Amino acid sequence: MTIRDWPESERPREKLMARGAPALSDAELLAVFIGSGQRGCDAVELGRSLLADAGGLRGLLERSAAELGGLRGLGPARACRLAAALELASRHLAGGLHRGEAVSDPDTAARFLALKLRHLPHEVFACLYLDTRHRMLGFEELFRGTIDGAQVHPREVVRRCLAHNAAAVILAHNHPSGVPEPSAADRAITARLREALAMIDVRVLDHLVIGEGAPVSFAARGLL
Numbered sequence: 304m305t306i307r308d309w310p311e312s313e314r315p316r317e318k319l320m321a322r323g324a325p326a327l328s329d330a331e332l333l334a335v336f337i338g339s340g341q342r343g344c345d346a347v348e349l350g351r352s353l354l355a356d357a358g359g360l361r362g363l364l365e366r367s368a369a370e371l372g373g374l375r376g377l378g379p380a381r382a383c384r385l386a387a388a389l390e391l392a393s394r395h396l397a398g399g400l401h402r403g404e405a406v407s408d409p410d411t412a413a414r415f416l417a418l419k420l421r422h423l424p425h426e427v428f429a430c431l432y433l434d435t436r437h438r439m440l441g442f443e444e445l446f447r448g449t450i451d452g453a454q455v456h457p458r459e460v461v462r463r464c465l466a467h468n469a470a471a472v473i474l475a476h477n478h479p480s481g482v483p484e485p486s487a488a489d490r491a492i493t494a495r496l497r498e499a500l501a502m503i504d505v506r507v508l509d510h511l512v513i514g515e516g517a518p519v520s521f522a523a524r525g526l527l
Contacts, residue, residue, distance in 0.1 A: 420477035457499035483514030
């Protein structure tokens with residue numbers, strides 16, 4: 304049986320049009336991109352197989368276009384479509400911030416920072432610089448490696464805030480382990496940065512820890 308033989312309401316494209324993309328499973332979303340399956344394997348089954356081999360959607364989509372193109376059932380053309388869709392999503396999420404729109408919704412900043420940091424195989428400490436109206440001035444990855452007092456230098460964070468003429472900042476770093484629970488070192492460096500930045504009248508609005516699932520917000524947990 305092919306997807307054409309399925310009830311119309313269960314076909315991925317028809318389901319997407321009728322109920323929206325969130326109604327589709329990961330495999331069904333992949334099937335929309337893949338378009339068709341292979342002999343004895345429809346597009347949804349092929350999507351499930353790709354996800355299983357990669358250990359899930361993140362493991363699949365973090366591969367380069369060249370790596371995707373080498374997977375059974377994808378090939379260069381489909382791999383390029385997937386890579387292009389990911390880049391479009393990235394630019395869409397970042398676009399409003401780059402246009403200088405206010406970061407009034409904490410979820411917007413969280414999505415932007417997760418998109419920038421979640422896929423990285425090493426820890427990165429980054430800053431999102433904001434003006435007095437909380438409009439984005441810039442984003443920078445400042446430090447790489449394990450986040451602790453020896454490697455995240457408050458003096459450098461202060462210097463970059465002054466360079467951007469920032470009035471506020473959102474701190475962020477990723478946990479490649481996937482567990483976004485803040486460590487004692489995370490809390491300690493956040494306290495040091497708040498003290499240092501207060502000296503130049505820059506507010507720390509939040510510190511987000513990026514892992515699997517939703518980022519953990521220091522502000523939401525009352526840790527600031």
